Amino acid sequence: MTAAVFFGCAFVAFGPALALYIFTIATEPLRIIFLIIGAFFWLVSLLLSSFIWFMAATLTDNKDEPRQRDLLIFGVLISVLIQEMFRFAYYKLLKKSSEGLKSINPGEKAPSMRLLAYVSGLGFGIMSGVFSFVNTLSDSLGPGTVGIHGDPPQFFLNSAFMTLVIILLHMFWGIVFFDGCEKKKWYTLLVVLLTHLLVSALTFISPYSGLNLVLAYIILVLTGIWAFFVSGGSCRSLKLCLLCQDKDSLLFNQRSR
Amino acid sequence: MPEDRGGAGEWNEVPCVPFPGTFGGRVMLTFMASDSEEEVCDERTSLMSAESPMPRSCQEGRQGLENGEGAAQWVGSHQQSKASGQRGQESEEDHEEDPDRYVCSGVPGRPPGLEEELTLKYGAKHVIMLFVPVTLCMIVVVATIKSVRFYTEKNGQLIYTPFTEDTSSVGQRFLNSVLNTLIMISVIVIMTIFLVVLYKYRCYKFIHGWLIMSSLMLLFLFTYIYLGEVLKTYNVAMDYPTLFLTVWNFGAVGMVCIHWKGPLVLQQAYLIMISALMALVFIKYLPEWSAWVILGAISVYDLVAVLCPKGPLRMLVETAQERNEPIFPALIYSSAMVWTVGMAKLDPSSQGALQLPYDPEMGEYQGADSLSSSGVAFHHIQLSLAWPLREARGLEGQGSPELREPSDGLLSLSLAPCSHDTGHPEEDSCDSLGEPSYPEVFAPPLPGYPGEELEEEEERGVKLGLGDFIFYSVLVGKAAATGSGDWNTTLACFVAILIGLCLTLLLLAVFKKALPALPISITFGLIFYFSTDNLVRPFMDTLASHQLYI
16 A cells, blocks of 8 residues: 555544644653553553453364454453453542642642543553554555455545544543542443443444444544533633633623623 | 862862763673673663752761851752752762752751652653653664664574574573573673772773773764665665765764763764664574563663672672762763753852853862863853853852852852763763753843742753663564564553653652662563563454454
8 A cells, every 4th residue: 555545544543642642741741651651551451351352262262253253342342341440540540649749749730630531541542542553554554455355445544533533532531531530420430431332342233334433423522522521611611712712801791791 | 978079189080981871782792891881880760860969968068168158048959958868879979969069058948848849840851851762762773673674684693692592492492592691691790790890990991992992883883784784775875985974974973972072962862873773783683582581681680780789780889989989971871951040040159250260270170070171161161151140140259268169069060960970070061062051051040039940940861871771672672573563562562661661760769779770661571572462462463353443
């Protein structure tokens, strides 16, 4: 395939995450560290779920294709569960460390839990996206014809968009998840878990990747709206932002009425 | 602890042998020497250098000073007190701290929490200052491995790993790799001990020459080979005159930057490049299983050598401490930031001194730090540059009796960040001689109370031994070379190493003593390499082939 495919798919999949990193995270060393720790937690969760899948696969030791597929589905579900568990574990770790940070430097403003939720979500997302897509990307640089055996020829583009949706979803899930933990709304955690399962399940339930993508993006938009309201946004602040007005002018307008 | 006020004498004694971070690895002997050196100069824990001097140096400073130089006025003291306890036992750190003694009067009433806070605050920045070069080195190595086939071809082995791995049985192969490791590690140990002996008997010239030879081979021969292979890979023709010119310029500038003076960024770039070249040599010539076992053994050795009382590295540190000399400052990557005005403001009393023209005496006093007279001129420059700042601050000058010491302090201080923990002021002074650092050092002072705000602007560099760079890159490079074209393994090792580095720096902040940087990172790296290669890769490949997303 061509360099155009490579760069196009790379930027489709990782562009927003890269932009978010450059503009919000790269400037603060502490955020970079939390991002990498988040990525590490996701990695460990993947390791654990691969181990479980590997054990299951070797124990059953059945070479049938449907059996393998069932095992794979089992692996996917277990993996999602473990990822969410590790998200919770990371939340606990951050909670503990922010206590520590507060006690050590009372003057210094420790990053807020909301910010850490965003950073950790992004960390999870970036690692997840990279692991899913980077091998495919590197293959796209080499020679070959996509879909020569009848598979859909938009394989790379579909994968790129799916990776993008996963990255952004992880970010939103992180925000919502941490907020749920902070406010002790445990149903939030359940909803996040179910949404994650849904998105993953979509990929193997429906053979139409186009439909998967559309549904995943709908879920992305919904989750994004939820995360927006959870992190303190409101219709008013959105209007302020979109109309490029600052708060004072808006208040002034209201006052003059 | 020796007074470094009499510091002049001590500084004079110090030959300030510049030990560039060279692994003249080509000549295996020098290579091994460099290798051991890098392990010897175990300043891997960058946070150590970042901290201010120990309280006792503050005490000495206080006693050493003639007059209560308005200790409270010394802005830098905050930094010193902050550093209290952060200091490692590295002599070079003490050494650099010594000039700071003057200001190390300690600000009374400073809340201890504030000190720790600053530690933590600077800790994150320092971690990132290490992440960047480590990442760059790994990127260079991985990019080379993935594109240039030369470094993944098997073309013989080093003489230090004589046993071949092309054996029929797995057990035999494992045995051979263990034997290779034993030989390699014992060579390293012998080299380290040899180095300690040389250092103990003050054969500085020998060590100096050794390192120059190493860096010559590294910068010229290995670069030539690397360039040749890259050109071959991309099928680019280059005639010999051009090649000669390129390699000559590259090598000569490298020698100058590493051994003498040059812009900090250039020096850092060269250190990263030679670490990458060295790592590539290792990746090429170490057989697979031997490489992994060697990595494991090296981290164990590192742990033992740095933490055990009878370890060679520890002995070296103690010897250097006794003599109050810096340990080999070369072979250390330094991202030294320069002092800000906070330090310059420190000595109001030296304002008078600043008005003096270059004082050869003082220059000499400080010049002992540097082997060359250019170092003296450097001090002068710093003096004159610092002067307007003081004036701007409107600080009162004090009597000239204090002139000498505070200005010495100033000079040392201004030098200190450069020589920062390398204990090699001359070498690092070249860093600050470059353009970028000067403006940073002499930033316009804030009006008003020379207080904490300025102190907080002060930044200390961090240092990491080049050996750490090399072994991290070897791990990631091997993962890239043998991971069957799998990028996930490489990325997993990369993240694992960064996390290990983070943890090491955290432990450093907690334990406040010299720690080896290899064990935690290499352990994580190895665990993640093997588990990702054997467990995660099949899982992800199967998922990708079925187009499932987790």
